Amino acid sequence: MACVADIRQSVIRGSRISLRPVRDSDIQTLFRWDSDEEIAKWAGKKFKTEEDAKDWYLSVHHLQKRSWIIETTDGNPIGEVEVTNISWRLHTGEIRIVIGEKSMWNQGLGEDAIRTCLSELFGSTSLKEVFLKVDSRNLRALRCYQKVGFRTEGKVKLLGDEDKPRSILLMRIAREDLLHGGAKGAYGT
Template identity: 25%
Template sequence: MLQSSRLLLRALNPDDLNAAYLSWLNDPAVHRYMETRFLPQTLEALQAYWQAHRDDPSSPWFAICLLGDGRHIGNIKLGPIHWLHRRAELSLFIGERSCWGQGYASEAIARIRDWAFGELDLQKLNSVIYSGNLGSRRAFEKCGFELEGTLRQEMVNAGERRDVWLLGLPRSHWSPSP
């Protein structure tokens, strides 16, 4: 478990795989920049995905929960971790729309970033973000990530080819949270 001022990041558990989580994955506003958007999600598919990935040490997967009431509002994943190169990808989503725009994504990113650099001794973190996903880009930039490149027309979104932003943060540019 990892804690910040307003959040508890804990292992995703079977109780989290519920109707609320499923509604996030099927909500066009939530999944518009997620790969899950291509197929309707079911509880069975969600449980099977969790079962297949829950014990993968190279991809720690956390529920983002509000510290005050324990409510699960989204997920954050570090991985896959490439131990030889000491780098990993970081991705997240806030599924609970009432929690959008309150800085929870940045807070979760900062906590995982500090853990990855401080405790796992990783040397580089990356994130791949669809162009147009300005909220996600701002959240990562608040945590020190910088644009390192753009892959032109890399993905399909809303029936159109879209660019993808590559953001990164080397450990040498890391400023730990106070």
């Protein structure tokens, strides 16, 4: 069985997208997506400068994180998906996705990208469960994750900005859920 080091260089093909490793020439685009206010509202802003983005995607190299560019079949980069906080002891990881080109939202490409990423991870590494955190108001993302087979396992109340409370949902998918269309979570979603 491959470890994550074996899969990081390969192109992974989905139905309507491909996942490929991040290149130096992607950094400007990744920084633009990270700086978009609407995207940052849901995904958070990570980088102050392009150098920060370069460090995150290209210099910081360890076995607990992998990132891919999501490309359409004609080779246009439209987003990124990454798996972080990988525990090879617990066989778990956390997934995060951004479709940075907003004109491409709501076409099923986010679902395709997550399925493609998880199929590869569950099929060729020892990962067995993947988690994610999502703002409970992010209905598009929630619907996307539910389509893949993620189920809500917990809810955390946060103070939020300007003392407006908000909730984060913790969602989970196991290897067999992806193959068999999902299991019921604690919140029944």
